[in-house]
Structure formats: C-alpha cells, structure tokens
Amino acid sequence: MTNPEILWVPCLKMNSQDPAYGDRLIRMFLLSHYERGHVLFETGTICSTPSYSSLMPPTIPASGSVWRILPESPVELTTLQNFDGFIELFVSPHHIPITVLETLWPGPKIKRVILTRPKHLSLANFVSAIEGIRIQFPGLGLWVDQLTTGWDALTYLLAIFPDLQPWQVQDNELDKLLSIGQQLGRDVLLTDFSGRPPIKIPFLPRYAPGPARKWRRVPIYPRFV
Amino acid sequence: MEDMLRYQPIWPESAQAGWNLIQMLKITTTRSCWMRCRFCDFSHFVPMIDDHPVPSLSLLQASQSHPALAEAYDLIKIRGGLSFFEPWSYFRSAIRHVHKRNSAPIQALSAVEVQHFHRVEQKPVQEVLEELLWAGATSLGPGGSELLVDSWREEMASLRLSSRQWLSIHKIAERVGLKSQASLMVFPGITEEQIRVHFEIFRELKSLSVIEVKPFRCLGTQLEIMGNPHLLEVLATIQLIKKSFPHVMVAMNIDNLSRDMCELLQWHGVSRAMVTKDVIE
Numbered sequence: 115m116t117n118p119e120i121l122w123v124p125c126l127k128m129n130s131q132d133p134a135y136g137d138r139l140i141r142m143f144l145l146s147h148y149e150r151g152h153v154l155f156e157t158g159t160i161c162s163t164p165s166y167s168s169l170m171p172p173t174i175p176a177s178g179s180v181w182r183i184l185p186e187s188p189v190e191l192t193t194l195q196n197f198d199g200f201i202e203l204f205v206s207p208h209h210i211p212i213t214v215l216e217t218l219w220p221g222p223k224i225k226r227v228i229l230t231r232p233k234h235l236s237l238a239n240f241v242s243a244i245e246g247i248r249i250q251f252p253g254l255g256l257w258v259d260q261l262t263t264g265w266d267a268l269t270y271l272l273a274i275f276p277d278l279q280p281w282q283v284q285d286n287e288l289d290k291l292l293s294i295g296q297q298l299g300r301d302v303l304l305t306d307f308s309g310r311p312p313i314k315i316p317f318l319p320r321y322a323p324g325p326a327r328k329w330r331r332v333p334i335y336p337r338f339v
Numbered sequence: 340m341e342d343m344l345r346y347q348p349i350w351p352e353s354a355q356a357g358w359n360l361i362q363m364l365k366i367t368t369t370r371s372c373w374m375r376c377r378f379c380d381f382s383h384f385v386p387m388i389d390d391h392p393v394p395s396l397s398l399l400q401a402s403q404s405h406p407a408l409a410e411a412y413d414l415i416k417i418r419g420g421l422s423f424f425e426p427w428s429y430f431r432s433a434i435r436h437v438h439k440r441n442s443a444p445i446q447a448l449s450a451v452e453v454q455h456f457h458r459v460e461q462k463p464v465q466e467v468l469e470e471l472l473w474a475g476a477t478s479l480g481p482g483g484s485e486l487l488v489d490s491w492r493e494e495m496a497s498l499r500l501s502s503r504q505w506l507s508i509h510k511i512a513e514r515v516g517l518k519s520q521a522s523l524m525v526f527p528g529i530t531e532e533q534i535r536v537h538f539e540i541f542r543e544l545k546s547l548s549v550i551e552v553k554p555f556r557c558l559g560t561q562l563e564i565m566g567n568p569h570l571l572e573v574l575a576t577i578q579l580i581k582k583s584f585p586h587v588m589v590a591m592n593i594d595n596l597s598r599d600m601c602e603l604l605q606w607h608g609v610s611r612a613m614v615t616k617d618v619i620e
C-alpha cells in the first residue's frame with residue numbers, strides 16, 4: 115500500500131506516587147504492546163521509559179523528554195521559550211494558542227499538536243478549525259483525540275486529512291481503527307515516539323468466509339428431527 | 340480486496356442542499372416470516388416459533404382503534420413479514436382503515452407480499468395492486484429490492500422473487516398509479532459491481548424518485564457474524580447513487596444515528612431523513 119500509514123500509539127497514564135509499582139506497570143504495558151507505547155506522567159515521579167511526556171516541566175532535559183501542555187492550564191510563552199526540552203501541545207479549536215505556535219513553529223521544540231473536540235462543536239466547524247491550523251502551520255504534526263472526537267467523526271477526518279493521526283485509541287477499539295485503515299487502503303502501524311521502528315498490524319479477516327453451499331442447507335427445524 | 344467500494348472524501352462545503360425530516364409512523368404487520376431471508380430478523384421457521392403457534396395478527400384491530408393514528412405524520416409505512424393465515428382482504432381492510440383515519444401518504448407492503456397474495460389467492464398482480472391503491476396506499480414499499488443481484492439473492496434469500504420479478508411488479512404498480520419505492524441495502528463488503536447491476540434494474544422504473552439506503556443490521560439475523568457495514572461503505576454507496584441518479588432523492592432512516600453521522604449523511608447527499616415518531620406492532 116502506498117498511502118500514508120495510520121499510526122497507533124498506545125498510551126498509559128501514570129499517576130502513581132510509588133516508583134517501584136510504576137516501574138512494573140510500565141514494564142507490563144510495554145511488554146503487552148511489543149515494547150511500543152507512550153507513557154504520560156501526571157505526577158512528578160518519572161521512571162525511565164523510551165517514550166513519555168509529563169504534565170510537569172521535566173527537569174532533566176534527557177532526549178525524548180516532553181512536556182505536555184493542556185488547554186485548561188496554558189503556560190506563558192516566555193516560560194516555554196526558556197524551557198530546555200520538547201513540547202506536546204493539546205489544543206481545543208476554541209482556544210488555539212496562536213502566539214505560541216507562531217513563535218515556536220517551525221522549530222524543533224513542538225513535537226506534536228493534539229486536537230481535542232469540545233462537546234458541542236459541530237463536525238463542519240471542527241473540520242474548518244483543523245483546516246485552518248493546517249494552512250497556517252504547514253507541516254505541523256497534528257493528532258486528533260479519539261475520545262472527545264468520536265468514531266464517526268474520526269473516520270471522516272482520517273479520510274479527508276491523510277496526514278492527521280488518531281490519538282488515544284484504546285486497545286479494545288483497535289479493530290475500529292484497523293477497519294478504517296482497511297477501508298482507506300492505509301496500513302496501521304503500532305508505534306511510539308522513541309524512534310524504534312514501527313510494527314505493522316495485520317488487518318482482521320473482514321467477512322465471514324461463507325462458501326455458498328454452506329448457506330444452502332435444507333432448513334430443518336430441530337423439533338422435527 | 341480489489342473490488343472493494345472506495346470512498347472519495349468530500350469537503351463539508353460541497354454539501355448538497357436540503358435535509359427534510361420525515362416523521363414516520365411504522366406499522367408492523369407481523370414479526371414472523373417464513374421466507375428465511377438471511378439478512379432479516381423477521382425470518383423464523385413458522386408456523387411454529389419456539390413451540391408456540393404463530394398468534395393471529397392484531398393489525399386490523401389496531402388500524403381501527405390505535406390512538407397513534409390520530410397524530411400527524413409525513414409518512415405511514417406498513418410493512419412486516421409474510422403472514423400464514425390472514426387473507427389479502429384482511430390487509431386490504433386494515434390499510435383502508437388506516438387511510439380513513441389518517442391523511443398521511445401510505446407506503447404499504449412490497450413486491451414480496453404482492454407476489455405472495457398473487458400466488459396464494461390466485462389473483463392477478465395488477466388486481467392486487469389496484470386494490471392496494473383503492474385501499475389508500477400511495478406507494479408500494481421497496482421490500483425485495485435489497486440487492487437486485489440474482490447470484491447474491493440465490494445465496495441470501497433463495498425463496499424470494501427474482502430481480503426481474505421485482506421489477507415487473509413495480510412496473511405494474513407504476514401503471515396502476517402507485518409510486519415505486521426502491522432501496523439498497525449496504526452489506527459489509529458490498530462491491531461496486533453489485534451496485535452497478537442493482538442500478539441497471541432501477542433504470543427501468545420511470546417514476547423512481549427516492550432510493551432508500553438501508554445499512555444492514557446484523558443483530559438477530561443469520562448473518563450476524565458478518566457484522567454491520569462500515570461507515571465509509573455507507574457513504575461510498577450514497578456517493579454512487581448520487582453519481583448514477585443525480586435527480587433521485589436519497590432517503591435514510593436516522594433513528595439512533597449520531598449527530599456526526601447525520602451531518603455526514605447530509606453532506607453526502609441524503610435529503611430525506613426518516614425519523615420513527617410512532618410504532619404500531
């Protein structure tokens with residue numbers, strides 16, 4: 115398939131204060147996803163893991179250390195400029211931090227922008243907000259949050275914006291992402307932001323393999339047998 | 340895989356004008372049917388269902404006394420399985436009562452039922468249709484036109500009338516003065532070729548003004564294992580209808596659909612959004 119791939123990044127939220135327990139949980143999370151997966155540290159304790167971001171500004175600017183900025187707790191532009199690390203920016207179409215984006219993009223600091231969808235935003239308005247960002251900031255890595263967007267809208271968005279990627283697709287809904295990939299003729303890759311090579315996820319067998327003669331049996335009602 | 344239906348993304352700007360909400364009253368004649376169509380949740384092996392004989396219908400009583408018939412609707416749909424016991428005159432009277440009690444247009448029965456009564460009562464098709472018109476129906480329902488591809492029908496609904504038979508009954512209906520209704524059921528894995536063959540039949544209908552898109556609902560049918568069609572398959576099918584029949588309206592039932600889905604349907608050309616306001620069973 116030549117079309118751009120759809121990426122699946124499994125996510126784990128860590129808010130444990132107990133580093134020993136956190137370590138084990140992350141191990142299990144990575145083991146069950148072929149060592150691919152992104153961890154969000156909601157508290158200050160950060161365990162070493164190849165792909166992560168944290169809600170606090172990471173103090174050690176180790177490679178791959180990323181600060182997640184949420185729309186409800188925006189950070190001053192100067193603080194961001196002085197921050198020695200990378201940024202994962204969550205934005206809502208109602209509050210797009212234009213100055214932050216204009217100052218820091220293009221540049222290496224902004225790793226990705228994740229769009230969340232406010233509750234009452236119509237799909238048409240969401241589409242035009244995304245298109246607006248794409249035009250103003252070409253090349254910006256845009257992700258769209260599945261949980262707030264919903265599957266119907268996400269399906270359409272992935273079809274109309276081939277460079278958009280889904281965020282927060284849960285493990286038990288991976289089949290939905292795979293069937294979108296199958297419909298659009300795009301491979302789905304399991305990956306994270308650690309730089310390790312992505313893994314292609316095979317599509318599910320689509321339809322019941324019903325050879326015609328199996329369907330054409332005599333209708334025997336169990337009562338009469 | 341190669342023959343998969345491909346969806347062509349379109350922008351919200353290219354939305355087609357018009358989105359009419361059609362408030363419907365759905366009258367179900369019976370929920371059991373002997374025809375064993377594999378895609379239908381009415382198909383049971385009758386006359387016995389789980390050791391109980393099929394109860395006689397209450398349609399006639401309902402058509403005389405049900406309070407829902409005093410309400411206003413944009414459309415009344417009368418449809419259901421094929422009954423074993425009630426004669427044609429029973430249905431004819433029931434439709435007549437509905438028509439007398441409510442002024443909404445009535446889409447009644449389908450080619451499948453017409454052929455059934457034609458056979459069991461040995462009544463010419465034209466006569467059945469004329470009586471249907473007399474009883475108050477404005478159109479013949481689209482039943483039987485899920486997918487007018489004979490090889491597919493052999494497998495999925497082998498007891499049913501063939502595509503040509505469906506067409507000839509609808510042609511007679513047109514002549515008699517009943518509007519033809521047609522539909523297309525979107526199955527998972529439906530191909531462009533199947534839809535093309537299906538459309539060939541439609542082209543022979545002169546008064547065709549609405550095509551109803553019915554996404555297959557697997558629950559309770561023998562094909563449950565197939566699952567439901569993908570959203571993009573439904574949209575791609577609508578695109579094909581708009582391309583092949585630009586002047587025909589596309590209808591779809593929007594009960595239980597998300598707001599996003601309704602928005603998408605509107606952009607892609609669905610203009611009659613059917614909502615079930617009341618149900619008589």
Ligand code: SF4
Pocket residue numbers: 372373374375376379380381382419420421451482496
């Ligand atoms: S004839 Fe109609 S009601 Fe009967 S099984 Fe087939 S689709 Fe269902």
